[in-house]
Amino acid sequence: MKKIDKEKQRNSLKAWLFLAPALIIITIFNIFPLLRTIEISFQKGSLTHPKFNGIQNYITVLTDDKFHKAVWNTSVYSFIVVPVGIIIALLIAVMLYEKVKMRGFFEVIFFIPYVTSTVAEGVIFRVLLNEDYGVINHFLGRIGIGPIDFLDNPDTALMTLIIFGIWSSIAFNIIILLSGIRNINQQYYKMADMYGATGYEKLFNITLPQLVPMITFLLTVNCINAFKIYTEVYAIFNGKPGIANSAITAVYYIYDKFYVTNRYGEGMAATVVLFVIIVIFTIIQNLVLKKITKR
Incomplete structure (x- = not known):
């Protein structure tokens, strides 16, 4: 022993x-x-000559309407972009695996946005969504819709950010889900075919249950990334959080406090609050997913 x-x-x-x-x-x-x-977060003044400020920074941040809007926009963005992005990616992944010829070519096409700079993607989206000469408004005009001011209208700014977020998240989701589909034992599908199972029955009774670990991973990673969104806002709205802060997010609020207004203590207090929100949300999400997977 x-x-x-x-x-x-x-x-x-x-x-x-x-x-x-x-x-x-x-x-x-x-x-x-x-x-x-x-x-x-408990200090005020400059970074070189700080002074203790107690919890005043937290009080200022938590009572700031601008911060409330930033958290609200971030939450709405997360709750829409994450599930919609995963659902669309799942449908595309299943189609690529089962029905599409030249699969490798299309996998590369769908993966390109993931390896492309977010700033470059934002510039392209600004051109596509421009009210005067954008391609999107051109096609909408053909069917009698628009033109829609995607970029400079407070009512549509958050929607524009959500559309961009869904598009940019799909690439990573497709690659992860495709790898999960390839690892599913093909004997399950052969048995299902023997008993005459339809495509929908195989999707909901074989594919989805086997992909639960992958989907759980994507939900966790995408939610955390969604709560940290900043570059997308900066790229799409040309360095601003939309007209009248209509597309401001929590991280952009922190950036504004720290680098623009030089209120370092308040910026770090907002950072700590956001960190706590992400941790709490992640814990709740994991508990819910564990209960679902045990059923």
Whole structure:
């Protein structure tokens, strides 16, 4: 028994030695910045000459209507973009796997947006959605709709951001879901064909249950990314959060506080609040998904 215990201790020490470089990097670039953020959130003044400000920064942020709007826009964006993006990606992934010839070519086409700069995508969308010469409004005009001011109308700014978010998230979702579909045991489908199962029955009784781990992963990752949306707003609305802050998001609010108005403490307080919201939402989501998968 003593030899076994010593061997376990040696293996444990070796494991910690192998993990040490990664743990050091995580501590320097993740944990320390988080602790520093919390520290600054209780301060006022400049970064070089800070003064303790108690919880006043949090009170200011939590009572700011602009922050309320930013959180609301971010929540609406997340609750629409994430499920819609996954559903569309699932349909495309199933079609690519089962019905489309030259599958590899189309996989590359659908994956291009994921490896393209978000800023470049935003510039393209600005051209496509322009009220005067945009291609989208040109086709809408052909069917008697529009022109629609996608970019400079407070009523449509958030919708424009949501459309862009769905489009930009589909590529990553398709690749993940395709990899999951390829790993499903084909014997399930052969048995289903023997009993005369339809395509819809195979989709809902075989494909979807087998993809639950992939869908759970995508829900978690996409929700976190959706709550951190910033670059999309900056790219589409040319460095502004839409007309009258109509498309402002939580991260853009933090950027504005920290880099534009130089209210560092308030910016970091908003960061901590957003971090707490993401953690709570992620925990609730994981608990709900665990209950669903156990059924």
